[in-house]
Amino acid sequence: MTSETGIASKGTRFAAWTALVLLTIWAVLPILWSLSASFKTPLTLYSEGFIPENPTLDNYGRVLSSEGFYQYLGNSLYLAITSTVLTLFVSVLAAYGFARYAFAWRHVLLLFILVPRILPRASLIIPLYDVIARLDLLDTYTVLIVTYTATAVPMATWILIGFFQAVPRELEEAAAIDGASIWQRIWGIVVPISLPGMVTAGILSLREAWNEFPFVLAFTTSGDMRTLPFQLFAMRDNMGLTDWPLINAFTITTIIPILFLYLLFERQIVSGLTSGAVK
Amino acid sequence: MNTIQPSFRDRLAQGLTPYLLLFPAIAIVAGVLGYAVVRGILMSFYQIEVWEPGQPFVGLRNYRDLFGSDGFRNSLVISLIFVGATIVIGVLMSLVHALALNQIRFARSLFRAIALIPYLVSGVATAVMWRFLFTGDNAIVTQISGALGYSTVSWLADPTKALMVITMANVWFIAPFSTLILLAGLQTIDPELYAAADIDGASAPQKFVHITVPSIVPMLSLALMWLSFASFNMFDIILPLTGGGPGRSTEVLAVYMYQLAFRDLNYSTGAAVMIVILIINIALSAVFLRAAGRAQHDK
Numbered sequence: 001m002t003s004e005t006g007i008a009s010k011g012t013r014f015a016a017w018t019a020l021v022l023l024t025i026w027a028v029l030p031i032l033w034s035l036s037a038s039f040k041t042p043l044t045l046y047s048e049g050f051i052p053e054n055p056t057l058d059n060y061g062r063v064l065s066s067e068g069f070y071q072y073l074g075n076s077l078y079l080a081i082t083s084t085v086l087t088l089f090v091s092v093l094a095a096y097g098f099a100r101y102a103f104a105w106r107h108v109l110l111l112f113i114l115v116p117r118i119l120p121r122a123s124l125i126i127p128l129y130d131v132i133a134r135l136d137l138l139d140t141y142t143v144l145i146v147t148y149t150a151t152a153v154p155m156a157t158w159i160l161i162g163f164f165q166a167v168p169r170e171l172e173e174a175a176a177i178d179g180a181s182i183w184q185r186i187w188g189i190v191v192p193i194s195l196p197g198m199v200t201a202g203i204l205s206l207r208e209a210w211n212e213f214p215f216v217l218a219f220t221t222s223g224d225m226r227t228l229p230f231q232l233f234a235m236r237d238n239m240g241l242t243d244w245p246l247i248n249a250f251t252i253t254t255i256i257p258i259l260f261l262y263l264l265f266e267r268q269i270v271s272g273l274t275s276g277a278v279k
Numbered sequence: 280m281n282t283i284q285p286s287f288r289d290r291l292a293q294g295l296t297p298y299l300l301l302f303p304a305i306a307i308v309a310g311v312l313g314y315a316v317v318r319g320i321l322m323s324f325y326q327i328e329v330w331e332p333g334q335p336f337v338g339l340r341n342y343r344d345l346f347g348s349d350g351f352r353n354s355l356v357i358s359l360i361f362v363g364a365t366i367v368i369g370v371l372m373s374l375v376h377a378l379a380l381n382q383i384r385f386a387r388s389l390f391r392a393i394a395l396i397p398y399l400v401s402g403v404a405t406a407v408m409w410r411f412l413f414t415g416d417n418a419i420v421t422q423i424s425g426a427l428g429y430s431t432v433s434w435l436a437d438p439t440k441a442l443m444v445i446t447m448a449n450v451w452f453i454a455p456f457s458t459l460i461l462l463a464g465l466q467t468i469d470p471e472l473y474a475a476a477d478i479d480g481a482s483a484p485q486k487f488v489h490i491t492v493p494s495i496v497p498m499l500s501l502a503l504m505w506l507s508f509a510s511f512n513m514f515d516i517i518l519p520l521t522g523g524g525p526g527r528s529t530e531v532l533a534v535y536m537y538q539l540a541f542r543d544l545n546y547s548t549g550a551a552v553m554i555v556i557l558i559i560n561i562a563l564s565a566v567f568l569r570a571a572g573r574a575q576h577d578k
Contacts, residue, residue: 211401
């Protein structure tokens, strides 16, 4: 019987590796193909294979010197960072409230954090556009920061509640006896101990804002307000010849920053995502 | 928490504290998302013309117009096919992916990290990369299908194939998160269950059916929930990849709604589509929560 199990598990292992290799190729192939094209010229785009014969950084140079690139990059960075800082600030307070207090209406208020997860972003653009246009706030950073924050707060709060509940109350009680206010206990004790949770919530919120598309598409009209994804959308379909090496270099440029952050904190993000989704 | 005799003022402050802490979060979520939903419901009952003042109440007329229009019925069908195909392909691929990741020991965290990469990429970037794979006479997929003796017409110019392309791009984009959910489920299974089954001489398929699947039912329903929500509401990939075309062959509900409001400037009917989308979302989550609850109960 042992030999039988041995054969079976060898077969299982072979099947597992075959599937894994195929699925891993599937996951990275579109990106690698785009990366490969970003090192080619329009002339060699289709004549060369997967590995460019004379790789050139020319396309990246053209991306960086393309009109408005730094404006779009600046917009993307500014929106992502401000909305993430705001999201973390608001979510820390709310998560602390939910994690530490029992109070009337707790469950009803918790719904405000849970229900938005089933509100798709794209579906909100019509009523929001209507009110934003009436308030004459189209083409403002404020509108984008507020809407990005509103959509990021529920997930961030949910992740942080779990981390805050794991912080021992005794630590805070000791500090309270020494005269620490609730404000000092939150930012001086609970938040530093929950740093992995802060990193997870922060990166997810950055990712959300960095990649956001429907809101910036609907709520801005001026070219100056574009973010990188919006500009990528705008350049993907020029009438006439499409400059694919340039577009692919642009695509890769937008992916690199968030990919870098992810690889840096992969373990924390995966466990944070898992616990956030599973609970 | 205060161990010293609390005064009345302290007790009052204590009682108010959680509400004060929650206030900013609730205010911004209710102010933006809650407001949008209420405003959307109201808009769908009025006739809103952008350039004309006055907004007459029209009752259910927007909904009647909507259900009577070919564009809406077309989008409903396209959405159903798109969601259905994504769920079937996505759940199979992510289950196989999660099982494989759970099986191996060597470099598991590396492979897991790579598996989640598509989740990090923006919808627009995903769409552009997939467009590059399929557009034009010289696109790699067109070349390969030509070399294999199939048609060399661009896939995105053919209604059926364009729907297949957005479905595949969508699976690529959203299945990684479901892989992660399923992997989390697989890792909670007690290895002793398998050891015991080995002693009883159970085969691999028997172990899969009698141990693995029942153990991950809650995660499986969570993964299904994610796949159906994410694809039913998918907008970011489809607009840049096909724009809903060719014709209306890839115009799912979210894209239909967007075109109705921002291309045809028909905000009222667009708002009615928004409400239909929200109702379907609520119904979907009710179904899944019920199924998950029942599965939990049966265990």
